[in-house]
Amino acid sequence: MAHHADFTNFQSNDRKESLELLLQHYEALSSEQDNWVANLSNASSLIWYAYHSLNVPVNWSGFYITASEGQLLLGPFQGKVACQSIEFGRGVCGKAASDQVTQVVPDVNKHPDHIACDGETKSEIVVPIVKEGKTLGVIDIDCLDLEGFGETDKQALERLAELIVKTCKF
Template identity: 35%
Template sequence: MAEDLQITTSTSKEEQYRSLIPQIAALLDGETDLVANLANVAAALKEQFKWFWVGFYLVKQDELVLGPFQGPVACTRIAKGRGVCGTSWAKAETLIVPDVEEFPGHIACSSLSRSEIVLPLFSRGEVIGVLDVDSAELNEFDETDARYLNEVIGLVKFNA
């Protein structure tokens, strides 16, 4: 597949995901390099949804370290249990934060981020990182995002 996305804009969020997911699957097909795949996933999600920031943090020893992302510069390292990303890692669960100002211990990499969703990445039952998505709008994310972003994560081969 050519590395061009067919961006869908005049449909529902769910239809946008349904259009994007097969395209992401095609981008990842046959590529075994994790960094390349995470970079393309972040780019595809940012292009489709125009979110403020989309990226990955990967567990390295006892902290999350910034991985491939799209958007403005970001925090480089996050401790387990700190902020939304560190809490998602510690709890091994998806967190949807409608207003980051109301999340205890939120790490403000940018004051422009208003809402956030963070999903843990699993390999062999262990959290190996997180997908972090920020929006400049309040209450941007919901269970539809959680469901389809988990599907996107499922396309990435973390054991390759």
Template identity: 40%
Template sequence: MSNTRPTTDYAMLKRQLMALLDTRDWVTNTAQMAAFIFQQVPDLNWAGFYIQREERVLRLGPFQGQPACNPIGFEDGVCGAAARTAETQRVEDVHAFPGHIACDAASRSELVVPLSIGDRLWGVLDLDSPLPGRFGIEDQEGIEALCQVLIEQTDLPDRV
């Protein structure tokens, strides 16, 4: 694990994201957010959304990076764990995570934030890094705050 993580000014990113998400459209806003995070958060090799389009299954949504795994069941991988538990998953070494799905062999760590409206899971935001131990608690809290901006500024439909 790396002892030094890049520092990111999440308060500034939050303000920028609030200005960037200038429509209520979920496709536009999730696409913009994936691109924004991919460009602004250092040391990522994938950033994007998986959306719950059917019971206990996540389907690929807007993303930045290499082609991705699709679909992902709630019992599979880090994204499935976040969807199943409704809790953010911060994994320092994905190769040590039981049931990890290796979409990109270069990925070493992962941060997955569930997106819920009330008690209904809408989907997850998934971030991958080629660096082990890339995501700390400050990244988790910062990305969770960005996800809250998305939820507040977007009309996320019941079914997509």
């Protein structure tokens, strides 16, 4: 690629194909880099541009990282300013972190314990990043549409979480 920015060109209208490209681009970018801030900053950008190239109105893509026992702290992201700190068990991110299970929320306003960083968000997916039984953090993506995410996203983003575990030193 001529420029690093070209990694954010996704020339496909197929969600599965674009997310596959996202994983390939993440692997290429992290092949000689294990710094988690650098890698997750680029990963946030890849996620943002992958969904936008599919015309999915993602309004936030990024990470919360386990900073201390039971506490998530805001990591690199794309989108508007967000809540800095989330306790394990609280909200969609906290539930993914404590249960270590991907949360697909088709309508955040029907979720009993949704923490709203942005009132415009309609749906959300949160994927835990788990290494040897410990939650290192979560991938968090918000969408302005209802039912923004489904099984295809879950599968691809869980693979991204595995790649992050393999490539990043936290």
